[in-house]
Amino acid sequence: MKNVVTKENKIKKSKTQKIVFGVVFVIFFLYAIVLLYPLFFGFTASLIENGRVYAQNPLAISVPPHFNNYTKAFEELKVRGTDFFGMFVNSVWWSFGATVLTILSSAMMAYVVSRYDFRGKMLLYNMVLIVMIIPLYGTESAKYRLLQALNCLDSPLYLICAPWAFGTNFLLIYSFFKALPWSYSEAAFIDGAGHFYVFFRIMLPLALPSVAAVFVVGFIGTWNDYSTPLLYFPNMPTLASGLWQYERQMQYQANQPVYYAGALLSMIPLFAIFIGFQNTIMQKVYMGGLKG
Amino acid sequence: MEKEKRKTKIGVGKERFFIIVMLLIPISNFLVFWVYTSFDTILMAFQKWDVAQGKDVFSMQNFEMLYNELKLADSTLFVSLKNTLLFFASNVCIILPVSFLLCYFLYKQIAGYKIYRFVFYLPSIVTSSVYVVLFKQILTPSGFIGKLSEALTGEVIPFLTDSRYALNTILIYSILTSFGGNLIYFSGAMSNIDTEIIEAAKIDGAGMGTEMFRIVIPLIWPTLSTILLFTFVGIFGSSGPILLFTQGEYKTSTFAYWMYDLIYFSSNYYYAAAIGVSITVVAAPIAILLRKFLIRSYVED
Numbered sequence: 084m085k086n087v088v089t090k091e092n093k094i095k096k097s098k099t100q101k102i103v104f105g106v107v108f109v110i111f112f113l114y115a116i117v118l119l120y121p122l123f124f125g126f127t128a129s130l131i132e133n134g135r136v137y138a139q140n141p142l143a144i145s146v147p148p149h150f151n152n153y154t155k156a157f158e159e160l161k162v163r164g165t166d167f168f169g170m171f172v173n174s175v176w177w178s179f180g181a182t183v184l185t186i187l188s189s190a191m192m193a194y195v196v197s198r199y200d201f202r203g204k205m206l207l208y209n210m211v212l213i214v215m216i217i218p219l220y221g222t223e224s225a226k227y228r229l230l231q232a233l234n235c236l237d238s239p240l241y242l243i244c245a246p247w248a249f250g251t252n253f254l255l256i257y258s259f260f261k262a263l264p265w266s267y268s269e270a271a272f273i274d275g276a277g278h279f280y281v282f283f284r285i286m287l288p289l290a291l292p293s294v295a296a297v298f299v300v301g302f303i304g305t306w307n308d309y310s311t312p313l314l315y316f317p318n319m320p321t322l323a324s325g326l327w328q329y330e331r332q333m334q335y336q337a338n339q340p341v342y343y344a345g346a347l348l349s350m351i352p353l354f355a356i357f358i359g360f361q362n363t364i365m366q367k368v369y370m371g372g373l374k375g
Numbered sequence: 376m377e378k379e380k381r382k383t384k385i386g387v388g389k390e391r392f393f394i395i396v397m398l399l400i401p402i403s404n405f406l407v408f409w410v411y412t413s414f415d416t417i418l419m420a421f422q423k424w425d426v427a428q429g430k431d432v433f434s435m436q437n438f439e440m441l442y443n444e445l446k447l448a449d450s451t452l453f454v455s456l457k458n459t460l461l462f463f464a465s466n467v468c469i470i471l472p473v474s475f476l477l478c479y480f481l482y483k484q485i486a487g488y489k490i491y492r493f494v495f496y497l498p499s500i501v502t503s504s505v506y507v508v509l510f511k512q513i514l515t516p517s518g519f520i521g522k523l524s525e526a527l528t529g530e531v532i533p534f535l536t537d538s539r540y541a542l543n544t545i546l547i548y549s550i551l552t553s554f555g556g557n558l559i560y561f562s563g564a565m566s567n568i569d570t571e572i573i574e575a576a577k578i579d580g581a582g583m584g585t586e587m588f589r590i591v592i593p594l595i596w597p598t599l600s601t602i603l604l605f606t607f608v609g610i611f612g613s614s615g616p617i618l619l620f621t622q623g624e625y626k627t628s629t630f631a632y633w634m635y636d637l638i639y640f641s642s643n644y645y646y647a648a649a650i651g652v653s654i655t656v657v658a659a660p661i662a663i664l665l666r667k668f669l670i671r672s673y674v675e676d
Contacts, residue, residue: 091648100583107480108487115494116553120519121509122501128512207398214409216604216666217659220611221651222632224644225415226408244408248401249603278393300559302485309504310618314639327504327584327619353500361493365562 094258124349129153129343149340156345162325162332163318167345174321174352177312178305181245184254187296188246190290193257194282198268208257214249223314230315237316252297259293260286292363299360322349419648437649451628458542459629462549463610471603474557479559479587482565496559498552507619510548511535526663541625549615557602564598565591599668608662611654630654 130148160167196207226244230236235243267289269283274283287294312324320328326346333342357364423434430530444452449556477495481488498506513520514534524532534544568591576590621627623636630650637647 097582103583104480104483104485108485111477111485111487111491113482114551115491117496118497121506121513122497124513124519125509126504188401188404191397199390199394199561201391201394210405216608216662217606217655219416219651220630220654220658221412221420221648222412222416223634223638224419224648225412227638227644228415228419229407229412242551244404246400246404247408249405249588265396278390279396282393282397303500307499307502307504309502310614310635314635323502323504326502326508330504330508346508349505350501357496357500357581364559365492366566 108144125343129340129347131340152340152344152349155341156348159242159341160325160329160345162320162328165320165325167348170322170325171349173312173316173319173325174323176239177242177316177321178240178280178302180242181305182298182301184242184245185205185247185250186252186294188248189252190251190256190287190294191282192248193253194286197257197260198286211249211253214245215251215254227314237318241315252301255297256294259290263289296360296363296366299356299364303357305351313335360368414646417582417652419645420652421649423645434645437646438653440646441649441653451623451633454626455628455630455633458627459610461542461546462615462629463607465546465550466553466606466610467603470553470558471599471606474554475561475592475599477554478558478561478565479591482562492558492562496555499555503552503616504619506552507548507616511620514544535621536625538626541621542627545615545617545620545627549622560598560602561595564595568594596672600672604662604666604669607665608658611658 127144129152130144130150132149133153135198157167157367160170165173192207195201196204201225227236230241230244233240233243235241236252263286267285271281271285306321307323309321309323310325312321317324326342326349329342329345419431420437421433421435421520423436424430425432441452444450447453459604481492481495485491512518515521516525516531520534521531534540543587572594573586573590576586581589586593611630614629615624617629617632618635618639622640623632628636634647634650637643637650
């Protein structure tokens with residue numbers, strides 16, 4: 084059905100439309116090259132023999148290619164005593180832990196606020212909007228001091244501050260729950276199911292496609308966040324923060340081709356996730372208006 | 376009758392218990408990591424570390440330092456102000472409209488749209504700490520752009536080590552890599568548009584311009600205006616790629632980066648807090664007015 088509509092659209096395109104689409108296609112093509120070339124450069128730089136000055140020709144691949152730089156990345160990329168695999172592990176607990184906690188916390192609050200009547204319900208909703216629209220800047224100082232006092236710096240205990248429910252995730256998940264039909268949960272309540280059962284076994288699974296999309300977007304963002312790990316757990320480098328620290332050492336001593344090999348390897352997990360969830364992300368994340 | 380009443384009473388109790396349990400984590404997290412830290416931030420703005428006493432003492436020193444910045448035309452304050460405004464302007468005038476156009480043509484399924492959608496989202500997938508290094512290498516005299524610009528102008532252009540070029544280089548990088556993030560929100564909103572509306576308009580003879588400006592934009596305006604507001608709010612909060620490019624040197628600092636730099640490199644927590652509080656005092660009323668204005672714009676539609 085979708086294909087038929089598309090075909091019709093194409094037949095109906097006028098001459099000017101065809102020209103516009105042609106021009107845009109060319110612009111898109113050039114823009115795509117701008118975005119892809121740095122990755123190509125990284126790939127060529129990762130194949131150069133250790134210690135040689137690289138990139139005599141910016142458009143060619145080094146001959147012979149040294150693929151062993153990729154295995155070397157696991158042995159030689161060390162930042163503050165953490166090797167490449169260690170950085171990967173840090174990336175995993177940090178992005179997985181932080182994203183799961185914030186999504187779960189947001190989902191719990193969003194579900195209760197969207198589905199139940201209680202005093203303070205609108206206050207919570209409006210509080211989210213207020214916090215998002217007029218945030219206090221510079222709170223990193225106080226957060227740092229607090230985490231220091233709680234002994235949560237440089238440790239996975241940092242995740243204690245992760246279950247944040249007063250942000251975009253809340254608004255997105257709130258609208259998913261609002262849009263879900265009541266009938267399923269009503270049927271379950273009549274059969275004697277409890278509130279927790281209905282939330283965890285019926286409503287959350289129903290919202291899962293949308294929640295998954297929010298999760299993937301959050302996961303990608305957290306995985307790539309280098310400034311938070313640098314500030315709060317500098318001695319537990321993730322791939323994002325560790326590769327930056329390694330690059331800063333690079334000017335003095337580090338092995339450059341191995342850095343590029345590691346950099347490319349570090350992209351694989353997110354590429355895999357994005358390719359798997361591409362359609363979900365692009366269609367399910369819908370942000371509504373600003374009204375309270 | 377009696378029995379039923381009791382049942383509902385238990386029901387109400389259970390419901391209340393459920394609500395409390397569900398809200399326990401979100402609200403306690405909020406109280407500790409928002410209410411308390413906000414309170415402490417304001418306190419820290421009026422404090423300094425007293426070495427002799429070994430504790431925080433009340434002080435106006437941070438605001439005095441900030442006031443002194445106002446007297447110098449070339450101070451970090453003015454550089455940050457100018458650059459923050461430039462980043463905001465490039466967001467509103469270039470990134471948002473171009474993201475919209477980009478998304479519109481992907482939505483219209485331009486040839487190869489699936490591949491383009493993937494490539495355009497790349498800057499969000501590739502860690503910026505790596506992507507920036509790759510771009511930096513291309514800009515060096517031995518890199519592609521370095522060589523090209525030398526061939527064209529006859530001299531080596533110091534893209535990142537000269538205050539004449541450094542900020543523009545970072546701005547261009549930010550513009551080139553920022554479309555993808557908006558793509559998600561725009562395409563989500565556009566895929567929610569009823570295709571029948573667009574078909575009907577087409578039958579009535581609406582061209583591409585009419586379709587874009589009279590149908591698509593009004594229908595996704597709530598999303599568009601939300602992004603606009605959060606762009607303004609976010610511009611003071613996220614430091615972008617400045618740490619990765621120049622660490623604020625060559626006149627590239629912004630407010631967000633300035634605060635990060637003070638905490639990360641100089642451990643000057645009190646001054647960073649004072650700057651944050653000052654920015655909030657100026658930015659908050661603007662954000663509230665902006666929201667009012669934006670809401671009115673789509674309520675009247």
